[in-house]
Amino acid sequence: MVGTLRRSFLLCFVTCIPALSLAKTKAPHGFNEPRSDALDSVNLYIGTTGTEPNKAGGMIPSVSPPFGMTRWVAQTQVSYVSATPYNASWVLEGAEEENNKVHGFMGTRQPAIWMGESGSVAVVPGVGFEREDGTVDLSSVKASFHERGLRVVGSENAGELDYGRQEVVSPSYYNVLVDDGTGDEGKILSEMSATSRVGHLRFTFSPKSGAHSRPRPYILVEAARPSIITSTPSNVTYPEGHVHINTSPKSPFEICGYSTERQDSIITPVSGQDAANQFKGYFCARFGFQATDSLVYGTIQNGSVVLGGREAAGPVLSAFVFLPEGKEGQVNVRVGTSFISIEQARANIEAEIPNINETTEPLSDHRQVGTLEWTAGRVRSQWAQFAERVSIEVGGEDDYEAQVMKEVFWTGIAHSLQYPSEQSEHGRYWSGYDAKVHEGESYTGYSIWDTYRAIWALQIMLVPEHIPGMVRSMLQDFQQSGWLPMWKNVVETNIMVGTHADSLIAEAVLKGIPLSAAEREIAWDAVWKDATVPPERDWELKYDDREEHVDYEVRAGLSSVYNVDGKGWVADDIHSESASRTLDYAYDDYAACVLARELSKPDNVTKFLHDRAMHAPFTLFNEATGFMEARNADGSWAGEDKGWTEGDKWAYSFDVVHNVPELIDRRGGKVKFVQSLEEHFEGGHNDHTNEPSHHIPYLYALSGAAFKAQERIREIAKANYNNRPDGLTGNEDCGQMSAWYIFSAMGFYPVNPVSGEYVVGSPFFERIVFKVPNPSLNNELTTISIRAPGARTKPYVKSLSVNGDAIKVTILRHDQLLGKSRKVDIVFEMSKTPEVWGNDPEVLRALGVAFKINQVGGEVKLERDEL
Ligand SMILES: *[C@@H]1O[C@H](CO)[C@@H](O)[C@H](O)[C@H]1NC(C)=O
Ligand SMILES: *[C@@H]1O[C@H](CO)[C@@H](O)[C@H](O)[C@H]1NC(C)=O
Ligand SMILES: *[C@@H]1O[C@H](CO)[C@@H](O)[C@H](O)[C@H]1NC(C)=O
Ligand SMILES: *[C@@H]1O[C@H](CO)[C@@H](O)[C@H](O)[C@H]1NC(C)=O
Ligand SMILES: *[C@@H]1O[C@H](CO)[C@@H](O)[C@H](O)[C@H]1NC(C)=O
Secondary structure, three states: OOOOOOOOOOOHHHOOOOOOOHHOOOOOOOOOOOHHHHHHHOOOOOOOOOOOOOOOOOOOOOOOOOOOOOOEEEEOOOOOOOOOOOOOOOHHHHHOOOOOOOOOEEOOOOOOOOOOEOOEEEEEEEEEEEEEOOOOHHHHHOOOOOOOOOOEOOOOOOOOOOOOOEEEEEEOOOEEEOOOOOOOOOOEEEEEEEEEEEEEEEEEOOOOOOOOEEEEEEEEEEEOOOEEOOOOOOOOEEEEEEEEEEOOOOOHHHHHHOOOOOOOHHOOOOOHHHHOOOOOEEEEEEEEEEEOOOOOOEEEEEEEEEOOOOEEEEEEEEEEEEEEOOOEEEEEEEEEEEOOOHHHHHHHHHHOOHHHHHOOOOOOOOOOOOOOHHOOOOHHHHHHHEEEEEEOOOOOOHHHHHHHHHHHHHHHHHHHHHOOOEEEEEEEOOOOOOOOOEEOOOEEEOOOHHOOHHHHHHHHHHOOOHEEEHHHHHHHHHHHHHHOOOOOEEOOOOOOOOOOOHHHHHHHOOOOOOOOOHHHHHHHHHHHHHOOOOOOOOOOOOOOOOOOOOOOOOOOOOOOOOHOOOOOOOOOOOOOHHHHHHHHHHHHHHHHHHHHOOOOOOOOHHHHEEEEEEHOOOOOOOOOOEEEEOOOOOOOOOEOOOOOOOHHHHHOOOOOOOOOOHHHOOOOOHHHHHHHHHHHHHHHOOOOOOOOOOOOOHHHHOOOOOHHHHHHHHHHHHEOOOOOOOOEOOOOOOHHHHHHHHHHHHHHHHOOHHHHHHEEOOOOOHHHEEEEEEHHHOOOOEEEEEEEEOOOOOOOOEEEOOOOOOOOOOOEEEHHHOOOOOEEEEEEEEEOOOOOOOHHHHHHHOOOOOOOOOOOHHOOOOOOOOO
């Protein structure tokens, strides 16, 4: 989903502008254990918010483990809906003054650029002054975002690395060197890592005495900031926060508290508001020193400092502590975060980043428990555990382009393992649907309109052990709110259309993800409800995108003529986005039908769902124009630009993934269909920056023009993915952009996710090996090896085999990949010129592609007509 942010042209990124040096993203010595080429190729600048929001991927260079609850990031701008905390415009445009400052380090939960923040906390280093009389000058503590920004400085080692900036970015470790703001050339090295719920920050101050009196380092913790609601920067509100300073001599010094900020609160479904409003993002920042009598600390509320203040509540709130004498060099801060309580935030510290005195764990290596090295190494292992399941050989020359492809691929893997993110804390979770603490696992950050397409299929393949918990989490949401999630960001936000959780669940069940009988029944109730129960006051209320003051949107328009015999569409004169809804609901009906079949529901139930799924899409097909078109309740056409969500008639007229054969028929048969695909691409209508176009190039392979699919996929990969901050032309959409690339690199894509089939395209690499837990074998490992010798320079497929058996169709089935076999060998024979495999002579003739069977040497050749 690109939201309101759109972009319709492509730039020649790869060839026009130099890449970021890889060295920049590599963790320094001591932080790159365990060794992993894959992790060293992750470039978290890819997809970072850039100068033009609609160029940006919306994923930021944050540290956290896979699916981490709270990610930590350097703040370079005020974040809100449409602005993430990190803005990489400096990479694209050189070191601009504004974005080249760091304003603290934020524990963020903003899942995507168009979503809001929830309960963030920021930890900000600074250097103040001591007066002649030995007291600290409290006015030197900078709390507001703009005042506290510190200029990023290059280090001696910068070399060719950067654009005036020194920063090390990896999924498990980050550092940046900043000027300390005193005007005397002192510097602060800020380093961080993070476990799922605990940030680990280490600040090394090197203050310089100069014209001013003695410099004194401090740390500020921000609990409540002025918060911009919606994407209107002038719409500022003041959510309340709370801070409490713990100076007990028995424990380390702590600043704890909570933030009530939740920037999506205005789009929470109305029946859920009361519970959701009880949301609090708790934190407890534990410092690497004890409280002493001489310690200088306090609170700052809207600019007023209370020296020695230990407790405060209200808006615009921070607390600070000056480092104790003798600690000027370095300080560690571990920040536990929680949705449950401050006590739980503390428990999370002890469970995830204990210090040596809090753990009984044996020291397994040279790193000391509780040091940043220990934390970062542990988090790196968590990433490596998943990254090691995949290996690639790019092939061809190890040149610039190969390097770009590697970075895009590995960054894509890292992006694929961020969402949904954990909302549970060691077996318990706070639910935003009923404001209670429950036992179990919970996840949030579901951009399902995007993620049902391919990223879910990738996660099922790569991390199947996480899927049951993710499904259970959705079922809990259903039990607590009455509905499955559409776009859950702590609670539901009603963004986008369709009830595609139906698809996630059906696909998980189809692919053998283990769920108990009771869970399957709850899943069925939830999916059946989506298919049959419309939202509140379906005929009266407007359920537009980000509509405020409405209840759960679910399938708005379900009660209109979608269900009327002889009709079967969502009426455009009654409901917004009616044409997209019709097509999406039909697909969801198909997904529900698959689930019904898998759960052996009665025939009349599967028939009902199947009939509706097959009938509804074509009620929109306008024979006169050859395109899909929205319709009014009385059956009249609404106009070809009406009723679409983030797409147009071009993309959506190819959007019946569950019945491609009939789509081809309706659009005039294979030849006409391929010609319309040609018109779509040649006319510049394919918009890979948004999801409705993602499956379209693969449709060539289902209509007798596999070689065209192979060409288009390569073109799209090249034009829309590179290793710069604007290297994803569309929003990452919680991993969907990257999932397209990863599947395409493997040589196939789940056009219809609940079919259990993948459509064959053109593999990019010499070899990709997945060694993954296989749900069909109780999660014992299966090795899937995909070989495509010469793929770097040979885009066309000449033949395909699975374990030696020739595959004559352009489809691979999931059970061929992850069935009962422990070892699966997929071999693509590649070619520099088009081949007959997957192509239909009639279609080729119509496309003007000459082909001849060349019997010499048994070679079968296809030649492009030069006319
Ligand atoms: C990033 O910063 C640039 C320069 O200040 C600004 O033009 C752009 O809008 C910012 N991008 C986002 C997404 O906030
Ligand atoms: C400003 O925020 C309020 C909620 O505090 C919201 O109701 C209103 O729609 C927002 N206005 C704009 C212009 O975004
Ligand atoms: C902050 O202080 C200013 C004056 O110093 C006042 O006008 C403003 O209302 C205060 N804001 C809040 C949120 O307390
Ligand atoms: C652990 O406890 C000992 C003895 O109380 C103390 O000297 C040491 O500083 C503590 N270590 C850490 C990392 O807190
Ligand atoms: C299926 O048949 C049963 C038993 O006759 C009936 O109760 C149920 O409503 C039917 N369901 C549908 C969707 O037609």
